[in-house]
Amino acid sequence: MLYLIGLGLGDAKDITVKGLEVVRRCSRVYLEAYTSVLTVGKEALEEFYGRNLILADREEVEQKADHILKDADVSDVAFLVVGDPFGATTHSDLILRATKLGIPYHVIHNASIMSAVGCCGLQLYKFGETVSIVFWTDTWRPESFFDRVKKNRQNGMHTLCLLDIKVKEQSLENLINGSEGRGRKIYEPPRYMTVNQAAQQLLEVVQNQRARGEEPAVSEDTLCVGLARVGAEDQKVAAGTLQQMCSVDLGGPLHSLIITGGSLHPLETEMLSLFPVPERQSGSQSAERLCT
Amino acid sequence: MLYLIGLGLGDAKDITVKGLEVVRRCSRVYLEAYTSVLTVGKEALEEFYGRNLILADREEVEQKADHILKDADVSDVAFLVVGDPFGATTHSDLILRATKLGIPYHVIHNASIMSAVGCCGLQLYKFGETVSIVFWTDTWRPESFFDRVKKNRQNGMHTLCLLDIKVKEQSLENLINGSEGRGRKIYEPPRYMTVNQAAQQLLEVVQNQRARGEEPAVSEDTLCVGLARVGAEDQKVAAGTLQQMCSVDLGGPLHSLIITGGSLHPLETEMLSLFPVPERQSGSQSAERLCT
Numbered sequence: 001m002l003y004l005i006g007l008g009l010g011d012a013k014d015i016t017v018k019g020l021e022v023v024r025r026c027s028r029v030y031l032e033a034y035t036s037v038l039t040v041g042k043e044a045l046e047e048f049y050g051r052n053l054i055l056a057d058r059e060e061v062e063q064k065a066d067h068i069l070k071d072a073d074v075s076d077v078a079f080l081v082v083g084d085p086f087g088a089t090t091h092s093d094l095i096l097r098a099t100k101l102g103i104p105y106h107v108i109h110n111a112s113i114m115s116a117v118g119c120c121g122l123q124l125y126k127f128g129e130t131v132s133i134v135f136w137t138d139t140w141r142p143e144s145f146f147d148r149v150k151k152n153r154q155n156g157m158h159t160l161c162l163l164d165i166k167v168k169e170q171s172l173e174n175l176i177n178g179s180e181g182r183g184r185k186i187y188e189p190p191r192y193m194t195v196n197q198a199a200q201q202l203l204e205v206v207q208n209q210r211a212r213g214e215e216p217a218v219s220e221d222t223l224c225v226g227l228a229r230v231g232a233e234d235q236k237v238a239a240g241t242l243q244q245m246c247s248v249d250l251g252g253p254l255h256s257l258i259i260t261g262g263s264l265h266p267l268e269t270e271m272l273s274l275f276p277v278p279e280r281q282s283g284s285q286s287a288e289r290l291c292t
Numbered sequence: 293m294l295y296l297i298g299l300g301l302g303d304a305k306d307i308t309v310k311g312l313e314v315v316r317r318c319s320r321v322y323l324e325a326y327t328s329v330l331t332v333g334k335e336a337l338e339e340f341y342g343r344n345l346i347l348a349d350r351e352e353v354e355q356k357a358d359h360i361l362k363d364a365d366v367s368d369v370a371f372l373v374v375g376d377p378f379g380a381t382t383h384s385d386l387i388l389r390a391t392k393l394g395i396p397y398h399v400i401h402n403a404s405i406m407s408a409v410g411c412c413g414l415q416l417y418k419f420g421e422t423v424s425i426v427f428w429t430d431t432w433r434p435e436s437f438f439d440r441v442k443k444n445r446q447n448g449m450h451t452l453c454l455l456d457i458k459v460k461e462q463s464l465e466n467l468i469n470g471s472e473g474r475g476r477k478i479y480e481p482p483r484y485m486t487v488n489q490a491a492q493q494l495l496e497v498v499q500n501q502r503a504r505g506e507e508p509a510v511s512e513d514t515l516c517v518g519l520a521r522v523g524a525e526d527q528k529v530a531a532g533t534l535q536q537m538c539s540v541d542l543g544g545p546l547h548s549l550i551i552t553g554g555s556l557h558p559l560e561t562e563m564l565s566l567f568p569v570p571e572r573q574s575g576s577q578s579a580e581r582l583c584t
Contacts, residue, residue, distance in 0.1 A: 008308060009401060016402070017312060018305040084403060086410030088417075092559045095413075099566060109301060109408045109523045110308070111376060111401035114416050118378030119399055121387075124406050125380075125424075129449060130417035151447055157421060231401045267384045274391060 002069065002098045003078045004085035006110025009231030011040045012048035019108045023049050026078040030056040030068055034167045035089040036082035036113075037192075037254060039232045045080075053080070057168050065097050072103045087112025088130075088162055111231055113256060117160055120225045120237050121271020122258060127160055128152030133198045133257070134164045135191065143205045150217035153261050161257040163193035192253035195226035199245035199257065218242060218259060225258040225272065226250055240277035248277050294361065294390045295370045296377035298402025301523030303332045304340035311400045315341050318370040322348040322360055326459045327381040328374035328405075329484075329546060331524045337372075345372070349460050357389050364395045379404025380422075380454055403523055405548060409452055412517045412529050413563020414550060420449030425490045425549070426456045427483065435497045442509035445553050453549040455485035484545035487518035491537035491549065510534060510551060517550040517564065518542050532569035540569050 003022050008014030015023070023029055031042060031053040038045070046053050056068065056079070068079060085091050085107055098105050118124045129152060131145040145161075152159045167190045202218065209216040220243040228236040228250035236250045245257065264272070295314050300306030307315070315321055323334060323345040330337070338345050348360065348371070360371060377383050377399055390397050410416045421444060423437040437453075444451045459482045494510065501508040512535040520528040520542035528542045537549065556564070 006403065010310070013310040013313070014308050014401075016300060016306050016308050018302070020309060021305070084407050084410070086416065087407050090410060090413070090415060090559075092413050092563050096559075096562055096566075107411055107523075109306075109403035109411070111298065111403060112407040112410075112416075114410075115376050115379050115404040115407040116401045118376070118382060118404075118406075119401070121382070121384050123382060124378065124404075125422035128420055129447070132417075155421070155443055155447070162417075231399075267382075267388075270388055271384050274388075 001076050002072045002094070002103050002105040003076065003108060004091060004095070004105060005078055005080050005108045006084040006087070006112070007038060007045075007080055007082050008110040009038070009083055009113065009116055010229075011038055011232065012045050014038075014110070014231065015049075016108060016110060019110065020049065022076070022108065023051055023078050023080070025076065027071070027075040028054060029078045029080065030054045031080045032056050032061060032082070032091075034058045034061075035165065037165075038082055039229055039234070061091075061094065065094055068094070069098055069101060069103055072098065073101065084110050084112035084114075087114045113162070113230060113254075114160070116230045117227060117256060117258060119230060119235075120227060120239065120258065120275060122158050122225065122260065122268050123265060126157055126261060128155060128157030128261070130160045130162060132162045132164070133193065133201060135166065135193060135197075136201055143208065146202075146205050146209075146217070149259055153217050153259070155261070156263060157261040159259040159261070161198060161259065163195070163198050163255050163257065164191075165193070165254070166191040193255065194253075195228070195245050195250055195255045195257050196247060198255070199224070199226075199242055202242060203246065223260045223272075225260070225275070227256045227258070228252070229254065230256065237275040238277045239272040239275045244277045293368050294364045294386070294395050294397040295368065295400060296383060296387070296397060297370055297372050297400045298376040298379070298404070299330060299337075299372055299374050300402040301330070301375055301405065301408055302521075303330055303524065304337050306330075306402070306523065307341075308400060308402060311402070312341065314368070314400065315343055315370050315372070317368065318343075319363070319367040320346060321370045322346045322372065324348050324353060324371065324373045324383075326350045326353075327457065329457075330374055331521060331526070353383075353386065357386055360386070361390055361393060361395055364390065365393065376402050376404035376406075379406045405454070405522060405546075406452070408522045409519060409548060409550060411522060411527075412519060412531065412550065412567060414450050414517065414552065414560050415557060418449055418553060419452055420444030420447060420553070422452045422454060424454045424456070425485065425493060427458065427485060427489075428493055435500065438494075438497050438501075438509070441551055445509050445551070447553070448555060449553040451551040451553070453490060453551065455487070455490050455547050455549065456483075457485070457546070458483040485547065486545075487520070487537050487542055487547045487549050488539060490547070491516070491534055494534060495538065515552045515564075517552070517567070519548045519550070520544070521546065522548065529567040530569045531564040531567045536569045
């Protein structure tokens with residue numbers, strides 16, 4: 001049996017009791033380590049689970065899935081995923097491959113950022129399409145996600161923006177020199193997009209659209225919610241303008257950003273008022289005023 | 293401290309390790325028992341948690357929240373919610389009330405139907421606004437949710453339909469006779485809407501719209517996904533037409549229904565083909581054909 005087990009969003013103890021029991025009895029346990037992170041590392045998980053974990057990077061999962069599935073028809077193999085196995089990233093590929101090999105699978109769900117963002121008080125049913133914001137480079141600055149934000153706002157819906165993660169990316173130098181063939185890969189240090197970076201990229205899109213004579217769907221004053229380490233003990237949430245999101249300090253990864261969809265339910269407004277941007281970071285407008 | 297703890301979607305062991313530790317040390321533990329159910333009852337939870345649970349019905353939570361919050365400023369009180377505390381139902385009211393009383397709160401997230409539906413292979417980021425389908429009566433047959441399905445489909449997005457639950461509803465006889473004042477309440481037996489009932493109501497809306505000369509946003513042939521007991525050991529998923537959803541047998545509660553948003557990603561199509569409507573229930577069209 002192949003078990004896909006969600007680890008939730010915080011630390012080692014956010015696994016479910018059922019998930020932990022399965023982890024402890026599987027013959028091999030893989031940890032998917034490229035689409036999200038917990039607040040603790042592999043060693044802390046290994047200690048709490050009492051098991052060695054095999055790190056599975058993108059290459060392993062996408063190109064060498066047969067390693068993961070080896071003998072899963074006669075023994076139990078666990079594949080651990082931060083959040084839920086069908087949350088922000090789906091692992092359909094692995095399931096389809098297992099099914100083709102005649103290997104049964106079982107999913108043990110857990111909290112996903114896709115639903116846990118509800119903790120800020122915005123109502124989940126009012127979220128439209130989720131977008132991903134990627135790190136821009138000097139030459140690649142995609143703006144297409146902005147159309148989906150626009151459509152959501154036109155329909156009065158909130159937009160959850162998942163922010164880019166770069167883990168185990170080969171360095172440009174490495175790719176140019178083609179050292180891969182010689183078996184020597186050089187990786188960039190991991191990078192996690194902050195709410196500040198996402199907000200700055202968004203405001204650049206706004207400015208580009210204005211320069212082209214278009215009417216942008218958001219502005220500096222659009223009410224947003226920045227979230228960091230949702231589900232962890234030191235979770236941070238701050239509701240304020242997109243401009244404020246450029247400078248609010250939410251600490252370490254992972255960050256997510258919500259662009260609200262216009263008119264709020266009174267309960268949403270009241271909940272957001274629990275999460276003002278700290279005064280010294282808030283600029284001239286208080287979040288409280290914005291939320292009312 | 294007030295702890296809001298998600299129980300996940302299956303049985304007693306779907307609580308997180310962290311959640312279980314908190315439950316075991318709290319001075320009082322409430323179980324929210326009117327917006328969802330697990331596949332096991334209160335007694336099974338009590339046995340596994342090793343704690344007595346106090347059932348909190350809608351009246352208790354909405355009108356007598358002060359009972360729940362009593363002494364939570366000096367001791368720990370847990371409020372258990374099937375799924376996630378901010379999933380299909382938010383418990384913002386309770387949090388706002390606690391905050392006003394100066395009681396700190398902490399959320400322990402878990403799987404929610406809002407994200408676990410991803411297990412059928414449809415990609416979560418492509419879901420639009422979530423709708424609720426309520427039991428129609430002879431005199432109250434709301435169709436307004438259908439506009440939101442239409443909007444989602446126009447934007448190419450899937451619609452998750454949460455299906456009605458009637459738990460501890462006062463009987464009509466009881467309400468008419470006004471026996472409440474005499475302290476004697478009669479309750480209807482609990483009712484949970486099935487995928488069959490939801491599909492039949494949807495088709496009735498379709499027929500009503502056609503009779504009015506309108507072009508309905510869905511038809512008998514629209515590809516849907518019926519889900520039952522998501523996250524439980526005996527979970528069932530079936531992908532087929534809306535017409536097929538009228539008769540597919542998915543077993544006991546809870547059920548959910550997804551109306552797909554038109555064109556699917558090839559991975560979505562391939563995943564849905566894992567969940568055909570059983571042959572004897574499928575009528576003339578096979579789900580496989582529909583999914584390709």
